[in-house]
Each structure stands twice: as C-alpha cells, then as structure tokens.
C-alpha cells in the first residue's frame with residue numbers, strides 16, 4: 001500500500017539553498033524513493049513572486065512523489081501539519097552590519113517561527129536549522145517552542161562533516177564512501193573542530209594513512225573551517241548545492257537510521273557529554289535509529305582535541321549570551 005504523504009516545510013524556499021533543496025525533497029532524496037511528500041515553502045513577501053516561480057517549476061517537473069505544494073508568506077499556513085521542518089530562511093549579514101544586528105534580526109525571526117511550529121506543526125515534528133548562526137538560531141527556536149521536545153531540534157553541521165570526508169578522500173586518493181567516522185565538534189563557524197582522530201578508511205585509522213600530523217592539525221582543519229567562505233568567494237553565492245544535499249543527508253539518516261558502524265555529525269542539544277556545557281546546541285558524533293539520535297559515547301579526547309572542543313564551546317556560550325541580550 002502506498003505511504004501517506006509527509007509534509008515537509010522549507011523556509012527561505014525562494015533563496016539559493018531553497019532552490020537546490022526543494023527538487024531533492026520532491027525526488028525522494030531526503031525521505032526515500034517510496035515516500036510521497038507535500039512541500040510547504042515559506043518566504044517573505046518581497047520574495048513572493050520568486051517563490052511562486054519555484055512552485056511553477058515544481059509543477060512543471062512532474063515529480064511522481066510530489067503530492068502537493070503550499071507556497072506562502074504566511075508562517076501559520078507554512079507550519080500547519082508539517083512533520084519535517086528545514087529552516088533555511090534568515091537575515092544575512094549586510095555590509096556595515098555588526099554581529100549583534102544580524103543576531104537581533106535572526107533572534108526575532110526564530111522566536112516567531114518557533115511559536116508557529118509549536119502551535120501548528122505535527123506532533124513530533126523534526127526540525128533542522130540551516131540558516132546562520134545555525135546553532136544559536138536552533139537554541140532560540142528551542143527556547144520559544146518549549147513543547148517541542150529538545151531532541152527534535154537540531155542544526156546542520158553535516159555539510160562540514162561531508163566537507164571533511166571530501167578532503168580526506170582527495171588527500172588519500174580513495175573513494176569518499178570509503179572514509180568513515182570523521183567528527184565535527186561544536187559550532188557551524190570557523191571555530192568548529194573537524195576531528196579525524198577516530199576516522200577510518202577500510203579498517204585503517206586515517207592519521208596512520210595520512211602520516212602527516214602537521215597537515216591534519218593545520219591545513220586540513222583550516223580548509224574545512226573556511227570552506228563556506230571559499231565557496232562564497234568562488235561563486236559569489238553560498239554553497240547551495242552541497243548545503244541542500246547535506247540537509248537531505250541529515251534528515252534521511254535521522255529518520256531512516258545511520259548505517260551500522262558509522263556515525264554522522266549533527267548539531268544537537270548538549271547534555272554535558274564530553275564535558276561540553278549542557279544547554280548549548282553543539283555538534284557531536286551521533287548514531288540514529290528508530291527516528292532518534294544518540295551521542296556516541298566513550299571516544300578518547302586527546303589534549304589537542306580538548307582545547308579545540310573547549311574553544312568552540314566558548315564561542316557558542318558567547319553567542320548564546322549575545323542572543324539572549326537581543327531578547328531583552
């Protein structure tokens with residue numbers, strides 16, 4: 001028997017990432033090739049015409065799994081009945097703006113959208129925040145949607161995870177699918193810590209194969225941390241293709257499970273694991289099963305890694321304080 005369609009919300013759907021993401025969702029890349037979907041697309045009134053253009057293209061593409069499209073600038077209509085919410089819409093930093101100004105705009109957007117999701121989304125809706133500052137937007141959404149379980153609110157660091165896999169695969173000249181268990185710790189920002197201490201290719205540890213600690217602790221980390229900026233410099237636009245693909249990876253693994261023996265990175269609510277302060281949205285290694293993520297426990301953390309985990313936690317603590325100061 002055919003499955004019931006799942007309602008998937010994409011905010012900022014008229015933007016760069018939205019435009020790359022909605023066809024992937026409609027093709028079954030996010031929820032599976034046998035899962036029909038109804039797409040809910042939200043953007044702001046100045047983007048309404050462009051949003052309608054995206055809707056027209058979705059109709060024209062005749063996706064067999066796509067059972068309906070809601071394109072709207074009304075946040076209540078957008079959130080009603082959704083089981084998956086991918087929050088891509090946000091206020092970008094503009095020339096001359098201070099960090100606090102950008103934070104203040106996004107805090108008010110995520111506060112309002114949190115309330116709408118809480119009231120109108122399906123129970124147990126899974127939320128993925130992509131828009132920057134992704135971890136802190138997720139924290140604000142959590143604060144203002146207290147009835148959504150905190151385990152349902154996550155942010156995207158899978159793009160950073162995939163970037164780390166890509167860099168190791170290029171360096172070792174191996175297939176990217178053979179590289180496993182890198183970790184992104186912390187913030188989706190330039191303080192994130194891409195960690196290959198526990199990564200493998202086949203049954204061999206990546207550090208043993210690379211045999212170049214200076215590269216692993218220097219250029220590799222910096223390349224992954226700065227990759228978003230490098231793409232923006234090259235394209236003059238954000239990394240829309242890879243962000244959209246990674247958002248699909250994040251939701252797919254969360255809903256359908258991670259393969260045996262592998263973990264992925266997700267920004268999730270910290271419970272104090274690895275001595276990361278509780279109450280931050282922080283990227284950890286996780287496994288997923290039965291629609292739930294679980295932080296991988298018991299990994300050894302050396303002195304170098306400890307300092308990196310703490311530095312990115314310190315930045316998130318500072319961002320949290322800044323976000324809260326925008327609320328008052």
Ligand SMILES: NC(=O)C1=CN([C@@H]2O[C@H](COP(=O)(O)OP(=O)(O)OC[C@H]3O[C@@H](n4cnc5c(N)ncnc54)[C@H](O)[C@@H]3O)[C@@H](O)[C@H]2O)C=CC1
Pocket residue numbers: 011012013014015016017018042043044047088089090091092109129130131132133134156157159160188228237238239240243
């Ligand atoms: N977490 C991650 O790995 C990544 C995050 N990003 C972030 O994703 C976000 C989107 O990037 P792009 O698509 O390139 O930007 P974009 O500027 O092309 O699109 C953003 C869209 O959001 C809409 N928007 C603004 N305020 C909104 C609101 N209140 N409700 C609904 N929609 C709203 C805009 O009208 C626009 O259509 C940015 O914040 C970017 O920094 C980008 C790449 C990777």
Ligand SMILES: O=C([O-])CC(=O)C(=O)O
Pocket residue numbers: 132159227228229231238239
């Ligand atoms: O810095 C940005 O806006 C883009 C970004 O997050 C990324 O590509 O990782």
